[in-house]
Each structure stands twice: as structure tokens, then as C-alpha cells.
Amino acid sequence: MRTGKACVRFKTFQSRSPALNSKPNSMFNLDSLCFFKTNLQSAIIILHPVSTKMIFKKNLLCCFYGNNSFKKQRSPEQSSPYSITMLKVPEHQVAGRQAIDGKLGPLIDNSGHFYKPLQDDDERGTRELTFYHSFSSNTRIPHHIRRFFPVFHGTQLLKASDGSGLRPHLVLQDITSDHLNPSILDIKIGSRTWYLEASNAYIQNCFHRDKTTTTVSLGFRICGLQIYNESGFWKPERKLVRNFTADDVRSILRMFVSSNVGPEPDFSFADSVYGGCDGILERLMELKTWFEDQTMYHFCSCSVLLLFDKESFLKGKTPFAEVKLIDFAHVVDGNGVIDHNFLGGLCSFIKFVSQVLADSKGSTMED
Amino acid sequence: MRTGKACVRFKTFQSRSPALNSKPNSMFNLDSLCFFKTNLQSAIIILHPVSTKMIFKKNLLCCFYGNNSFKKQRSPEQSSPYSITMLKVPEHQVAGRQAIDGKLGPLIDNSGHFYKPLQDDDERGTRELTFYHSFSSNTRIPHHIRRFFPVFHGTQLLKASDGSGLRPHLVLQDITSDHLNPSILDIKIGSRTWYLEASNAYIQNCFHRDKTTTTVSLGFRICGLQIYNESGFWKPERKLVRNFTADDVRSILRMFVSSNVGPEPDFSFADSVYGGCDGILERLMELKTWFEDQTMYHFCSCSVLLLFDKESFLKGKTPFAEVKLIDFAHVVDGNGVIDHNFLGGLCSFIKFVSQVLADSKGSTMED
Numbered sequence: 001m002r003t004g005k006a007c008v009r010f011k012t013f014q015s016r017s018p019a020l021n022s023k024p025n026s027m028f029n030l031d032s033l034c035f036f037k038t039n040l041q042s043a044i045i046i047l048h049p050v051s052t053k054m055i056f057k058k059n060l061l062c063c064f065y066g067n068n069s070f071k072k073q074r075s076p077e078q079s080s081p082y083s084i085t086m087l088k089v090p091e092h093q094v095a096g097r098q099a100i101d102g103k104l105g106p107l108i109d110n111s112g113h114f115y116k117p118l119q120d121d122d123e124r125g126t127r128e129l130t131f132y133h134s135f136s137s138n139t140r141i142p143h144h145i146r147r148f149f150p151v152f153h154g155t156q157l158l159k160a161s162d163g164s165g166l167r168p169h170l171v172l173q174d175i176t177s178d179h180l181n182p183s184i185l186d187i188k189i190g191s192r193t194w195y196l197e198a199s200n201a202y203i204q205n206c207f208h209r210d211k212t213t214t215t216v217s218l219g220f221r222i223c224g225l226q227i228y229n230e231s232g233f234w235k236p237e238r239k240l241v242r243n244f245t246a247d248d249v250r251s252i253l254r255m256f257v258s259s260n261v262g263p264e265p266d267f268s269f270a271d272s273v274y275g276g277c278d279g280i281l282e283r284l285m286e287l288k289t290w291f292e293d294q295t296m297y298h299f300c301s302c303s304v305l306l307l308f309d310k311e312s313f314l315k316g317k318t319p320f321a322e323v324k325l326i327d328f329a330h331v332v333d334g335n336g337v338i339d340h341n342f343l344g345g346l347c348s349f350i351k352f353v354s355q356v357l358a359d360s361k362g363s364t365m366e367d
Numbered sequence: 368m369r370t371g372k373a374c375v376r377f378k379t380f381q382s383r384s385p386a387l388n389s390k391p392n393s394m395f396n397l398d399s400l401c402f403f404k405t406n407l408q409s410a411i412i413i414l415h416p417v418s419t420k421m422i423f424k425k426n427l428l429c430c431f432y433g434n435n436s437f438k439k440q441r442s443p444e445q446s447s448p449y450s451i452t453m454l455k456v457p458e459h460q461v462a463g464r465q466a467i468d469g470k471l472g473p474l475i476d477n478s479g480h481f482y483k484p485l486q487d488d489d490e491r492g493t494r495e496l497t498f499y500h501s502f503s504s505n506t507r508i509p510h511h512i513r514r515f516f517p518v519f520h521g522t523q524l525l526k527a528s529d530g531s532g533l534r535p536h537l538v539l540q541d542i543t544s545d546h547l548n549p550s551i552l553d554i555k556i557g558s559r560t561w562y563l564e565a566s567n568a569y570i571q572n573c574f575h576r577d578k579t580t581t582t583v584s585l586g587f588r589i590c591g592l593q594i595y596n597e598s599g600f601w602k603p604e605r606k607l608v609r610n611f612t613a614d615d616v617r618s619i620l621r622m623f624v625s626s627n628v629g630p631e632p633d634f635s636f637a638d639s640v641y642g643g644c645d646g647i648l649e650r651l652m653e654l655k656t657w658f659e660d661q662t663m664y665h666f667c668s669c670s671v672l673l674l675f676d677k678e679s680f681l682k683g684k685t686p687f688a689e690v691k692l693i694d695f696a697h698v699v700d701g702n703g704v705i706d707h708n709f710l711g712g713l714c715s716f717i718k719f720v721s722q723v724l725a726d727s728k729g730s731t732m733e734d
Contacts, residue, residue, distance in 0.1 A: 191707055191711075192558065218707075219705075246703070336613070337585055340586035343711050344558075344707035344708060344710050347705060
């Protein structure tokens with residue numbers, strides 16, 4: 001819900017209102033906007049809220065009306081008589097295609113939803129949607145496994161962030177929405193990101209990438225990350241991330257649970273975040289046990305996302321560390337065979353995390 | 368030890384004895400042979416023992432003197448005054464290069480030794496020897512894991528079976544020697560048989576083979592097998608084995624523990640061979656636990672060999688089922704990372720075996 005006097009600039013706009021179409025890139029305050037909206041259906045407006053300087057700098061925002069039709073709502077708390085759902089580029093997206101510079105990418109709202117555009121090349125979109133439909137209705141998924149996956153709310157036709165017009169978006173749980181300043185690791189699991197059903201060009205492309213990253217050697221690769229510290233987020237460039245070695249991975253797993261960023265991590269949060277019955281290792285082991293048995297899906301090119309919010313931790317909130325699976329555009333039928341590729345990579349990653357936890361204990365004992 | 372009156376025919380022969388060199392393809396009885404041997408050093412003689420018709424048909428035998436020099440031995444039990452070690456082509460070899468038709472391959476003796484020629488292309492020989500040296504002296508290998516590996520007795524210079532002259536051979540435990548009519552499965556574990564250190568040509572070759580067999584899809588492939596039944600061994604051609612599908616693999620795992628060979632296996636031995644605390648599944652789980660932890664070696668293109676001797680079983684002998692690891696020509700340094708490729712494939716194979724065991728129990732309940 002967004003109301004008030006924020007000024008907005010229309011960047012791209014298509015509506016049935018001649019008044020609005022004639023004023024692209026104009027400035028409006030939000031009350032004016034609401035007034036205009038009463039005349040609109042299914043409008044998507046990309047705007048810059050100049051009153052929020054940080055957001056203005058970082059994100060390109062858009063707002064739209066829920067359910068493809070404008071609904072007039074009134075409540076005592078609302079200073080404006082109209083309901084508006086704000087969409088913006090995810091602030092904490094660390095990997096994958098981003099909705100910036102006119103590109104197609106996911107958007108989020110302020111209600112904990114993540115809108116992922118369905119990709120139409122390589123049948124990825126269909127594949128991911130098929131997976132979510134299958135998974136959502138699959139009664140063989142244990143409850144404790146389901147919580148590793150973002151909640152699926154269906155699809156919604158939204159104007160794509162690349163200006164290409166209306167496009168179906170998966171409506172998913174925004175798994176970062178409960179975190180203020182989350183440190184995040186996005187780890188693509190498996191020593192092979194291609195699959196037999198894929199095109200030859202796709203296989204060759206993945207084959208090359210797998211060999212030149214840590215995918216083949218470690219059974220996983222870090223795709224993106226951000227680590228929060230007092231001075232803000234450390235979010236290395238993609239090119240740097242792509243060249244990570246095994247030693248870099250170890251360093252990052254140490255930094256992830258340290259209050260300092262540097263060559264000598266203090267492991268402040270290692271025991272709480274990686275260890276213990278609510279820790280990341282325990283979650284990963286739960287996943288591992290499931291992957292040793294399930295033969296329904298093969299999760300090619302899928303990521304494990306680790307989230308850890310230092311501020312939540314310091315305030316004693318739980319869960320302060322989460323493990324989620326994301327990116328199912330390359331999930332294929334398991335055909336009665338376990339996902340040995342994912343499982344092997346997951347076990348390798350578990351070993352890395354275990355070693356960092358052991359190092360942290362050694363480090364504490366030395367202190 | 369081979370003595371007595373067996374007649375032998377020299378097929379190829381090179382020695383320092385002009386008397387012998389002048390008589391290729393001649394017939395001698397073993398006493399005569401022993402007499403000639405007193406004049407020889409490091410002789411290898413390929414012979415056909417015409418007195419043993421089955422062996423004559425199946426194998427090409429050779430005999431040689433231990434330690435590259437002839438030693439005169441005498442004991443009350445020996446009818447001949449001379450010690451002879453007989454070498455022959457392994458009767459139960461189900462995969463890999465075979466010492467037939469003038470090709471280079473392994474030989475065995477009657478004392479439980481397996482002589483594997485060191486391959487000199489692609490540095491395979493050096494790699495396998497390095498592995499055996501490293502593994503033999505590695506104090507971090509638990510005892511219960513060491514027994515999965517053939518015992519290594521060093522190397523010996525022997526005349527190669529392809530007639531190329533003297534060549535170093537690994538002297539290993541012949542793991543089939545305790546079995547009379549072993550049913551054997553040779554399963555190459557891992558969804559990738561190549562490794563980053565290999566040549567591009569080798570990688571491309573493996574990449575193609577992995578995609579066109581079950582290696583990529585199942586995380587392992589059956590490389591060879593023989594299954595014993597009343598009418599003898601069923602030992603399918605390599606071309607047939609190479610085209611096995613997932614369903615073929617399931618069928619073979621069923622046939623392996625059945626007394627009949629056909630579309631409706633009786634699972635007679637399933638519970639004893641796959642199940643129980645001495646069963647194959649338990650052994651595989653032990654291996655799995657080790658692979659989840661060990662970061663010393665990556666066992667590329669290595670096989671798990673399952674051996675099961677129905678006759679031993681029927682006579683109540685144990686162990687009647689064995690699990691061994693073989694073929695270490697492509698073992699590379701683990702560099703502190705677990706062998707996620709082997710582990711994933713092993714877990715997939717474990718799942719297959721578990722499912723056959725479960726099927727067998729369902730089948731028994733239906734009966």
C-alpha cells in the first residue's frame with residue numbers, strides 16, 4: 001500500500017486515459033495519480049519516487065493495480081482513498097537477470113511478493129511454471145521440504161520491465177522481504193548445469209561455463225552474493241564472482257558469518273548460523289536426506305540461497321538464517337532416478353560449510 | 368604351482384636358449400619344459416595345455432618364472448623338481464581390455480594374483496601406480512575402507528600379453544580367485560568419466576560416451592557383467608551392455624539375485640545378497656559415508672565390482688557377496704574437495720539396489 005504526497009514521474013505508460021498518455025515522463029504527486037487511476041484498467045506505471053532518495057538512486061519503481069483492475073478501497077487508516085500496489089526492482093537480488101536498464105527481470109511489491117517474468121526462450125518459462133504447478137499440487141512433498149521452496153501464488157499478467165508489453169509473471173514469495181539487511185549467498189548446485197533434453201547449443205554453452213567456473217571442480221558455484229557489514233553491502237561484480245576459486249569460496253563462507261570483511265574473519269556468527277539445530281548445516285542435511293530418496297524432479301541449474309540477517313540475529317529474532325531453493329527453469333522429470341547431480345554438489349557444499357564451522361571452532365579455541 | 372605331465376605347445380617364444388628358439392610351436396611335456404627352463408632367465412612362454420580342453424578353448428595360457436629368474440625348488444609333494452608360476456587370461460573378467468587375440472590385457476596366476484599391465488598412453492599407467500603407492504601408504508584410510516580395494520603387491524616386469532616384450536605389471540589381489548562361479552557386475556560410477564586435467568580429446572570422447580550411455584542419466588553405467596545360472600554364464604556382448612537403459616539396469620539387478628534368468632525373476636537371493644548387515648547395500652552405505660567425508664582422491668572412471676557366488680551361498684559360505692573398487696587409472700588429487708561425482712553416482716546406484724530389494728519384498732509378500 002503506497003499513499004501520500006510522493007511525486008512520481010511516468011516513464012512508460014499505456015492506458016485508456018488520453019490524459020495520461022499525453023503526459024509521459026511528467027511529474028505527478030501521488031494524490032493526482034490516484035485521481036487518474038480511477039479512470040484506468042490494468043495500468044502499470046514505472047515511476048521514480050523522488051521523495052525517497054535512496055530508493056530513487058537504486059531502483060526503478062513501478063506501481064500497478066491488483067488483479068488487472070482498479071479497485072476502489074477505503075479504510076480509516078488510509079489517507080488516500082485508493083489502493084495501489086507498488087512494484088520495484090528487488091533490492092537484494094544477487095544473481096540472475098535484473099530489471100534494470102530496460103531489461104527483463106523480476107519485480108517485487110511491498111507485500112512480500114516476487115514477480116518473475118516467464119522467460120519464453122528455450123521453453124524456460126513453461127518449464128518453471130510446470131514445475132511450480134506440479135510441486136504445489138504434489139502430495140508426496142513432505143511439509144518440512146516444502147518450506148525450502150518459495151510459496152507459489154499463481155501467475156499474473158504484468159507489464160514487463162523491459163517495456164515489451166504485458167507478460168505473464170510467476171507470483172512467488174519474496175524470500176528477502178522479512179530481512180532488513182540480509183547477507184545472501186546464491187549457490188548454483190551441481191557439477192553439471194545442462195541436461196540431456198536441452199538443445200545442443202545450450203549444452204555446449206553450459207559445458208564450457210561449468211568447466212571454467214567451480215561447477216565441475218567443486219560441484220557447485222557461487223552465482224552471486226552480498227555480505228552486510230557496518231559500511232554497507234559488499235556485493236562483488238559478476239565477473240569477479242565468475243572467477244572464484246575453491247579458496248575464494250572458503251573465504252566467502254567465512255566472511256558470510258563474520259562481523260568483519262577481510263583476510264582474518266572473526267567467525268562471530270559461525271556457530272549460530274552454520275551450526276546448531278536451527279542452523280544452515282542442519283537445513284542442508286534435511287535437504288540432502290530428501291535428495292537421497294526423491295526421484296520426481298531433477299533440479300538442473302537450480303540454486304540454494306542462504307540468507308542471514310545480522311540485525312535480526314543481534315535483536316534475537318529467529319529465524320535469522322534461512323535456506324531456500326530458487327530458479328526452476330531447468331527442472332526436468334526425474335524418471336524414477338534420484339537427482340545425483342544435485343545431491344553430489346549439495347554434499348560437496350555441505351562439506352565446505354562443515355569445514356568452515358570446524359575452522360571457526362579451531363579459531364575460537366586458539367583465542 | 369604347476370607340475371606334471373601336461374603337454375605344452377610353444378606359440379611365441381624368445382629366450383637365450385637356441386634349442387628353444389629353434390622349436391616354436393613344438394610340443395613338450397611339462398617335465399621337458401622344466402628341463403629346458405634350467406637354461407633360461409626371465410622367460411615367458413605362451414602355451415596351450417592340450418590336456419585341459421575347457422581351458423584350451425577359453426584361454427591362452429602362459430607360464431613364467433617368478434622374480435625374473437628361474438629358481439630351483441624341491442618339496443616332497445612336487446612330482447617335478449622345478450617351480451612354475453602359471454599365468455592365464457582371467458576367466459571372470461567382464462570389462463576392460465582383455466589379453467586375447469594378441470592384445471594387451473591383465474593376467475592372473477593360480478595363487479590369487481592379478482597382473483595388470485601398466486598402460487603408457489595418457490599417463491594412465493603412472494596414474495594408477497601412483498594411486499596404489501599413495502593409497503597403500505596412506506594412514507588416513509580406515510581399515511574398513513581398505514578392504515574395498517584390491518591388495519597391492521607392487522610391480523613386476525612381465526612379458527606383455529600383446530607380444531610387445533617386457534612391461535611392468537601391477538601385481539594385485541585377484542578378487543575373483545575365491546569364487547568358483549561368480550556372478551559379477553562391473554559398474555562405472557559417476558555421471559562424468561572425464562576430469563579437468565585430461566586432454567581435450569579424452570574429455571570429448573568421454574563426454575560423448577557419457578551422454579550416450581546411462582552415465583549422465585543415472586550417474587553410473589554397467590560396463591560388463593556375467594550372471595551364473597544352471598546352464599552356465601550369461602555374459603552379454605559389450606555392444607549390448609553399452610546400450611543398456613535404466614530399465615535394463617533394473618532388470619539386471621533383479622537377475623543378479625535370482626536363480627532364473629528371464630522376464631520374471633524369482634529374487635531368490637535378494638534379501639541375503641542385497642539386504643542384511645553383510646549385504647551389498649550395507650557395504651555400499653559404508654562406502655558412501657566415506658565418500659561424504661574423504662577429500663584425498665577423486666575416483667574418475669572407477670568401477671564398483673559386485674561379486675556374488677551362488678554356489679558359495681548354497682554351501683553356507685561367507686562372504687558370498689563382495690563389493691570392490693577397481694580401475695584407478697584416472698584417480699586424481701581431491702584437493703580438499705569431496706568426490707561429489709562418485710558420491711552422487713554411488714547414491715543413485717544405492718537407490719537402484721534399494722528399489723530392487725523393496726520390489727523383492729513386495730514380490731515375496733504377493734507370493
